[in-house]
Amino acid sequence: MTEREWIRRAQGGDAEAFGALVRLHQNGVYGFCLRMTGRREDALDLTSEAFLRAYRSLAGFDVTQPFRPWLLRIAANLCRDHLQARQKRPTPVEDAVLADLPDSDPPPPGQVLAAHDRAAVRQAVAELPEPYRTTVTLHYFNQLSYQEISEALNIPVGTVGTHLYRAKRLLRKRLVEQEVAT
Amino acid sequence: MNGKGCWDDMTLDFFRMGLLEAAEAEAVRSHVQGCPTCQARLGALDLEDLRLEAALALTREEADVLMAADLPDRLAAQVSGGRRGAWGLASGLVGLGLAAAAGLQGAVLPWLQGLPLGGWMSAGHWAPQLTSRLFRWARSLLWSPPESQLDILVPLLAAGLVIILLNLWQRRRGLSPFHH
Numbered sequence A: 001m002t003e004r005e006w007i008r009r010a011q012g013g014d015a016e017a018f019g020a021l022v023r024l025h026q027n028g029v030y031g032f033c034l035r036m037t038g039r040r041e042d043a044l045d046l047t048s049e050a051f052l053r054a055y056r057s058l059a060g061f062d063v064t065q066p067f068r069p070w071l072l073r074i075a076a077n078l079c080r081d082h083l084q085a086r087q088k089r090p091t092p093v094e095d096a097v098l099a100d101l102p103d104s105d106p107p108p109p110g111q112v113l114a115a116h117d118r119a120a121v122r123q124a125v126a127e128l129p130e131p132y133r134t135t136v137t138l139h140y141f142n143q144l145s146y147q148e149i150s151e152a153l154n155i156p157v158g159t160v161g162t163h164l165y166r167a168k169r170l171l172r173k174r175l176v177e178q179e180v181a182t
Numbered sequence B: 001m002n003g004k005g006c007w008d009d010m011t012l013d014f015f016r017m018g019l020l021e022a023a024e025a026e027a028v029r030s031h032v033q034g035c036p037t038c039q040a041r042l043g044a045l046d047l048e049d050l051r052l053e054a055a056l057a058l059t060r061e062e063a064d065v066l067m068a069a070d071l072p073d074r075l076a077a078q079v080s081g082g083r084r085g086a087w088g089l090a091s092g093l094v095g096l097g098l099a100a101a102a103g104l105q106g107a108v109l110p111w112l113q114g115l116p117l118g119g120w121m122s123a124g125h126w127a128p129q130l131t132s133r134l135f136r137w138a139r140s141l142l143w144s145p146p147e148s149q150l151d152i153l154v155p156l157l158a159a160g161l162v163i164i165l166l167n168l169w170q171r172r173r174g175l176s177p178f179h180h
Helices: A003-011 A015-037 A040-060 A067-085 A095-099 A118-126 A130-141 A146-153 A157-181 B009-017 B022-033 B036-056 B060-069 B071-112 B126-143 B150-172
Strands: none
Touching: A003 A015, A003 A040, A015 A040, A015 A067, A015 A118, A015 A130, A015 B060, A015 B071, A040 A067, A040 B060, A040 B071, A067 A130, A067 A146, A118 A130, A118 A157, A118 B036, A130 A146, A130 A157, A130 B036, A146 A157, A157 B009, A157 B036, B009 B022, B009 B036, B022 B036, B060 B071, B071 B150, B126 B150
16 A cells, blocks of 8 residues: 555544554654654654644645655654753854854865764764754755755755755864864 | 866755756866866765765664654554544533433423423422432542543433433323423
8 A cells, every 4th residue: 555545544534544654654753853852752752743743634735745744844843842942942043153164174075974973973963053953854864855855844945955065064063073072 | 166166065065966057067067077176075075975874864772762662553543542532522512412402391491481390300200310310420420530431421422312212202191391
């Protein structure tokens, strides 16, 4: 049975079909929430809530549209609200943040991330400002295209590219700082 | 673009992402084809993407936590229960409405019309005693909350049906208050 058929059945109130959709997408939603919040318990709660909200809104979902970006949009909104509630939302990203970057001699792409282990990279991603973290996670974890991220976050495709570019610059900078600190 | 005609990192990144205008993308492509430095930079960016993907992937331990939570079955049961709950609530409200209508038909309307109550409304009849018992049972529910929706739904439906059937039955026998 295809995903579209599961969605149609779930729209009709079929709990088993909804369970199949959860099984299909739980890794993506949980992983996204985990990378966004950094806490397993929070990620599980947010994943459950995202699926329940999706179920409640499923009647209005157009089955001709891709389901995954729509679902991740719900998860992204939940994570943003959750982070705001935790009052751990980093200050809004402005160009001023990037002004600290050493423009004259930026860390070379590729080499910095290559030198660090997964935990260090994950930690650096977790410390990214929220909009950058969301974009990075949706692209590098959930494998969403720029177009899909644009639709999921309701931002222009060019902004997605800018977010990713700036996020990677911040990652390189922070990983270099971590290396210096250790 | 620097003195050797190499593009800056952002332009190269956007070139990889396919976010450049066609003319600019073509200019970058033709430069990169003849520039080993930019080819190496593009390769480094590709490698960086792969490392980011690998770093962010779920670990086995993280995946195990998710599996242990058994979300598919748990959420499916939750939405299924929610639908049953909605049906139960709707049925309960219908039962309550029926009970109210029956009460209106059997007692309130005759009282409003100034008619004396009789038939099954008479004191000492088993029907008022049964109704009283139901009310006492309902009152006890307030002090000890029900454990399931059925605890509310069944008595409400039963009360509504009993009152309606009593009215219909007594009406046929000419004992309903409506027959005064």
